[in-house]
Amino acid sequence: MGVWLVANAASSYIFTVLGRMGLCVSYTTTRNLLDGLSQSTRKVIQEKAKWRTFLLIYDNINRMLHVWDPEFGDKDVMDSGTAATFVELQDCDVQKALDADVLETARAKQMRKSLDIDVLYGRIKHDHLLDVMAVHTLSFLVQHVPSIIHMQEHLTLRLQTSLAIHCMWKGRKTNIYPSATSDHDEGSTGGNQKVLDDLMLRQLSLDKEEIPKLLTIVGGDQSTVEKVRMLKRFLSSCPHGYARYGWVLPLIQLWHMGWADLERILSTHWSKKNSASDISTFHFMNEKLGRKVKNVKRPDFYPAQALVFDTLQAEVLDCWQEVLDTNNLILYFDQNPKSVEDLLALAKKIVYMYMSTIGSQEACLRKNESDQFKAGSVWMNSGPKATAGDQVLGNTILRMRDSMLHYEFQCAVADGDIGRAMNIMAVWTFMFCGSGKSKYTNELLEIACNFEYEYSDALQEAILNNWLCNLTGLDGCWFPMDLLQEHNIKQLKVMSNERVSSFGSNYFKNVIAYNVRNFLEVKELLQVATGLAKKNGAHRRKKKVIGLKLLAQTMREHQLHRYREGRTYGHVAKDDFATGYCTLDGTTRISDFVKRTSTDTSDVHGIDEDSSMDEPGEGDDEIEVDEMLDIDDKIDNGNLSLEQE
Known part of the structure; x- marks a missing residue:
C-alpha cells in the first residue's frame, strides 16, 4: 500500500492517517524499501553492463514550475531533464555484432x-505487400460477419508463417531496467554528451578505455538521434577513443516515426480548403463521426489513429459490398458460403482496385476505360466538374492505400x-x-x-x-521502445508534480526513477486486486459500431466506391x-x-x-x-x- 501511495504522489499526511488506521506502513519505511530496491537495480545494471549486452533508450522529460505567489520579476520556468532505460540485448552475438572495427572498415569502402x-x-517487397494487404482486407470482413469468424485463425496463422519476414522468438520477454534521471537536457548537442557520460561512466561504471572497443546502440526519437550524430560530427577529430563518441551507434525508434506518418496521412487527405463537404477527406469523416481530431503538426496520436482506422474499416466493408454486389454482408454469407482462398482472391482484387496507385490513376486520369469500377449515377453537382475522371474516387483510393499501409505497420509491430x-x-x-x-x-x-x-x-x-x-512475452504485445520510454516518462511526470526537487536530485533519481516500472505495475495490480480493473470497453465498442453504421450509410448514399465521371469537390489528394x-x-x-x-x-x-x-x-x-x-x-x-x- 505504501508503494502504491508513492506511485500516486500521495502526501505524507495521507501516509500518517492511513498508518494510524493500520492500512499502510509509514512513509519512512516505504522510502527505505524503495532505496533498497534502487540500490539492487543499480548493482544488477552495473554487473550486466560489463558484458556490453545492452542498448540505451532515452528521451527528454520536462515540467513547468509555476510561481504561485509571484513577486516582481518572477515567472514560470520550464524544468528539463532526461530519463533513460537500460535494455538487455537478446538473440545476438555481441562480440561480432558490436565490433566497431568491422563497421568502420565497411564504411571506409x-x-x-x-x-x-x-x-x-x-527494397520494397511488392508481392508481399499485395498478399498482406489482402489478408487485412479479408480480416476486416471476417470480424464483421459472424458466420465466417472462424477464418480469423487461418488469417492470423498466415501472417505468422508464410507472410512472416523477420519475427521475434515466440514467448520472448524483454528485460528492461529504468535508469536514474538527470538534469541534463538532451534537446541540445552538449546535453547529449552529458547524458551519455552520465549513463556510461557514472551509472554503469564502465571504463573509458574499454567503452570504444564495442559499439553501444543508443535509441531515441528523430530529434535525439540527430543530436547524437551532431555530437559525433563535432568531436570526430578528437584523437582519444572515448571522447570521439565513435562507439555510439544511434538507432531511430519507431513509434515517433509512425506518429509522423499519421500526421502525413491526415495532412495529405484532410483538404487544404478545410471543407467538410468532401467525403474523400478526413475532415469530412471527422465531422461525420463527431471526432475532435485536428489537422495540425503532431496531432494527438490515438484519436488520429482511431479516425484513420475506423474510416479504413468502413471503406473496406463498403468495397466488399461493391465486389459481392450486396447491401447486407451478413445475410450474403449466410446464403453464399465461400472458402478462405476464394475470399483471399477477391480481397486481392479489392486491394488492386481500391488501394493502389494505378487504381487512383484509373479513376482520375483514364476515365475508367477498363470498366474497373461499377458505374454510379450521373454526377449532378452544380459546382465545377473534375477535368478528368472521378476525383473523389481517386482521392479515396489514395486515402485507403495510405491508411492500409499504416495499419500494416502497426500490425507488424504488434506481431513482433x-x-x-x-x-x-x-x-x-x-x-x-x-x-x-x-x-x-x-x-x-x-x-x-x-x-x-x-x-x-x-x-x-x-x-x-x-x-x-515485449514486457509480457505474450503474442501481439510487441511495441516500439520509444513508446516504452514515453510510458515511463508519463509516470515520472505524475510523480514530479508534487515536488520542487529537480529531476537530477538525489530523491528523484535514486528513489523514483529506478522504481518507475514498479510504480506502474503496483498501480495496475492493486486496481485488479480490488475489482477496479480497466473497463472492458463495451460502451466504446458500441459507439464504434454506431459510427461504422453511420459511415456505411453515408458511403452508400454517396456511392463512394463507384465511378461517377466529373465528380469533385475541389480537393485533389497528392x-x-x-x-x-x-x-x-x-x-x-x-x-x-x-x-x-x-x-x-x-x-x-x-x-x-x-x-x-x-x-x-x-x-x-x-x-x-x-x-x-x-x-x-x-x-x-x-x-x-x-x-x-
Whole structure:
C-alpha cells in the first residue's frame, strides 16, 4: 500500500492517517524499501553492463514550475531533464555484432555511393505487400460477419508463417531496467554528451578505455538521434577513443516515426480548403463521426489513429459490398458460403482496385476505360466538374492505400515482425519525401545505406532482434521502445508534480526513477486486486459500431466506391509515393545525401535541412496527378500499383 501511495504522489499526511488506521506502513519505511530496491537495480545494471549486452533508450522529460505567489520579476520556468532505460540485448552475438572495427572498415569502402532510385525501389517487397494487404482486407470482413469468424485463425496463422519476414522468438520477454534521471537536457548537442557520460561512466561504471572497443546502440526519437550524430560530427577529430563518441551507434525508434506518418496521412487527405463537404477527406469523416481530431503538426496520436482506422474499416466493408454486389454482408454469407482462398482472391482484387496507385490513376486520369469500377449515377453537382475522371474516387483510393499501409505497420509491430515493419518503412522513404518530411526521408535513406552496404549480418541481426520490446512475452504485445520510454516518462511526470526537487536530485533519481516500472505495475495490480480493473470497453465498442453504421450509410448514399465521371469537390489528394519517387529520381536528392554522408557518416541531415520546403516536389501541393504518368512503367510493376498478373 505504501508503494502504491508513492506511485500516486500521495502526501505524507495521507501516509500518517492511513498508518494510524493500520492500512499502510509509514512513509519512512516505504522510502527505505524503495532505496533498497534502487540500490539492487543499480548493482544488477552495473554487473550486466560489463558484458556490453545492452542498448540505451532515452528521451527528454520536462515540467513547468509555476510561481504561485509571484513577486516582481518572477515567472514560470520550464524544468528539463532526461530519463533513460537500460535494455538487455537478446538473440545476438555481441562480440561480432558490436565490433566497431568491422563497421568502420565497411564504411571506409564507401559502398553507399551505389545507392540509387533502383536500390530504394527494390527494397520494397511488392508481392508481399499485395498478399498482406489482402489478408487485412479479408480480416476486416471476417470480424464483421459472424458466420465466417472462424477464418480469423487461418488469417492470423498466415501472417505468422508464410507472410512472416523477420519475427521475434515466440514467448520472448524483454528485460528492461529504468535508469536514474538527470538534469541534463538532451534537446541540445552538449546535453547529449552529458547524458551519455552520465549513463556510461557514472551509472554503469564502465571504463573509458574499454567503452570504444564495442559499439553501444543508443535509441531515441528523430530529434535525439540527430543530436547524437551532431555530437559525433563535432568531436570526430578528437584523437582519444572515448571522447570521439565513435562507439555510439544511434538507432531511430519507431513509434515517433509512425506518429509522423499519421500526421502525413491526415495532412495529405484532410483538404487544404478545410471543407467538410468532401467525403474523400478526413475532415469530412471527422465531422461525420463527431471526432475532435485536428489537422495540425503532431496531432494527438490515438484519436488520429482511431479516425484513420475506423474510416479504413468502413471503406473496406463498403468495397466488399461493391465486389459481392450486396447491401447486407451478413445475410450474403449466410446464403453464399465461400472458402478462405476464394475470399483471399477477391480481397486481392479489392486491394488492386481500391488501394493502389494505378487504381487512383484509373479513376482520375483514364476515365475508367477498363470498366474497373461499377458505374454510379450521373454526377449532378452544380459546382465545377473534375477535368478528368472521378476525383473523389481517386482521392479515396489514395486515402485507403495510405491508411492500409499504416495499419500494416502497426500490425507488424504488434506481431513482433520487424521485417514486415521495415517493408513499410521502405515505402515510407518515398512517401515522406513526397510529403515534404525531409528529416524522416534522410533517416530512412540512412537506414537503407546501413542495411544494404555497411552493417554486418551479425549487427543487422542484433538490431532487428532488439528494435521492439515485449514486457509480457505474450503474442501481439510487441511495441516500439520509444513508446516504452514515453510510458515511463508519463509516470515520472505524475510523480514530479508534487515536488520542487529537480529531476537530477538525489530523491528523484535514486528513489523514483529506478522504481518507475514498479510504480506502474503496483498501480495496475492493486486496481485488479480490488475489482477496479480497466473497463472492458463495451460502451466504446458500441459507439464504434454506431459510427461504422453511420459511415456505411453515408458511403452508400454517396456511392463512394463507384465511378461517377466529373465528380469533385475541389480537393485533389497528392500521391505522396509518386511525388516522392519523382523527387528522388528527378533531382539530386539521393546524390547529395550520398556525397554528404560519404564524407561524414554523421552528416545525415546537413546544415540546410531544417526547412521541409527546400527541394522541388517537397511540400508542393500543386503537383497534379498527371505529372506522375512518366513513372507508370516503374510503379505499375509492383504492388504499390498492384497490377494483376
